Amino acid sequence: MPRRFADKVALIAGGTGGLGRAVTMAFLEEGASVIVPYRRQPEMDSLTRFAGDLRSQLHGYFADLADDSAASDFIGNLLGAEGRLDVVVNAVGAYAGGAKLWQTDAAEFDRMLAVNLRAGFALLHAALPPLVKRGGGVIINVASRAALDHSGAAAGYVASKAAAVAMIDSLAADLKGTGVRANSILPGIIDTEANRRAMPTADFAKWPKPEAIARIILFLCSDEAALINGAAIPVYGDA
Numbered sequence: 001m002p003r004r005f006a007d008k009v010a011l012i013a014g015g016t017g018g019l020g021r022a023v024t025m026a027f028l029e030e031g032a033s034v035i036v037p038y039r040r041q042p043e044m045d046s047l048t049r050f051a052g053d054l055r056s057q058l059h060g061y062f063a064d065l066a067d068d069s070a071a072s073d074f075i076g077n078l079l080g081a082e083g084r085l086d087v088v089v090n091a092v093g094a095y096a097g098g099a100k101l102w103q104t105d106a107a108e109f110d111r112m113l114a115v116n117l118r119a120g121f122a123l124l125h126a127a128l129p130p131l132v133k134r135g136g137g138v139i140i141n142v143a144s145r146a147a148l149d150h151s152g153a154a155a156g157y158v159a160s161k162a163a164a165v166a167m168i169d170s171l172a173a174d175l176k177g178t179g180v181r182a183n184s185i186l187p188g189i190i191d192t193e194a195n196r197r198a199m200p201t202a203d204f205a206k207w208p209k210p211e212a213i214a215r216i217i218l219f220l221c222s223d224e225a226a227l228i229n230g231a232a233i234p235v236y237g238d239a
């Protein structure tokens with residue numbers, strides 16, 4: 001196992017989730033200190049148990065990223081404790097669908113924008129100044145295939161993910177010459193426990209595994225990907 005991230009600090013927002021857990025494990029296995037903001041203690045406890053012998057490299061911080069001041073305080077506390085930050089992966093997200101636009105509850109539309117777009121803005125708004133000042137770091141935002149393939153009955157989700165890709169593309173332009181890079185990845189349906197529960201009759205074999213997507217994220221965060229900035233990379237295999 002290579003240890004490309006020994007001595008690095010990786011912030012995995014959404015690190016307790018179905019994809020985030022695999023990303024957290026992949027960074028731990030390659031030597032990183034991994035910081036996970038969490039809202040629910042049992043989820044963090046479960047991730048810590050899952051980390052097994054690597055748990056000493058894992059640090060959870062209670063933070064609701066939907067709250068701007070909580071996101072800012074979280075980054076301040078993280079920098080105070082760790083002294084540095086090298087990687088930010090935003091795997092925070094939620095899905096709501098099933099209703100046509102005119103049947104969609106406005107509050108549900110706003111929730112999609114809040115969790116899939118606004119939380120990422122708050123996180124990056126707080127996290128980027130120290131990275132830019134130091135002249136190094138990598139940002140990965142987990143968007144969705146839905147940012148490109150605009151299916152019906154998901155206006156809020158599709159709009160929030162498309163906007164998130166545009167935001168990261170604009171950020172990548174802002175970052176030119178700073179030594180910091182920002183890219184999006186676009187998963188289709190991932191083989192998570194939640195998706196298996198929600199779609200029990202689906203062919204799970206067609207769904208990419210979280211661990212496979214995590215390996216791509218690690219590549220994008222590694223020095224081998226130093227030339228990649230402003231990309232939105234499909235990660236849905238044959239699906």
Ligand SMILES: NC(=O)c1ccc[n+]([C@@H]2O[C@H](COP(=O)([O-])OP(=O)(O)OC[C@H]3O[C@@H](n4cnc5c(N)ncnc54)[C@H](OP(=O)(O)O)[C@@H]3O)[C@@H](O)[C@H]2O)c1
Nearest residue numbers: 014016017018019039064065066092093144187188189190
């Ligand atoms: N699963 C898929 O098939 C799929 C497909 C395409 C794209 N994606 C995208 O991939 C990403 C990860 O998906 P997933 O399946 O791993 O989702 P998930 O299991 O629901 O995980 C989402 C994570 O985000 C956290 N979170 C949500 N709101 C938060 C907030 N305000 N502050 C802090 N943390 C918050 C959740 O923590 P809590 O426990 O506190 O809620 C959880 O850790 C998302 O952006 C999703 O849209 C997923």
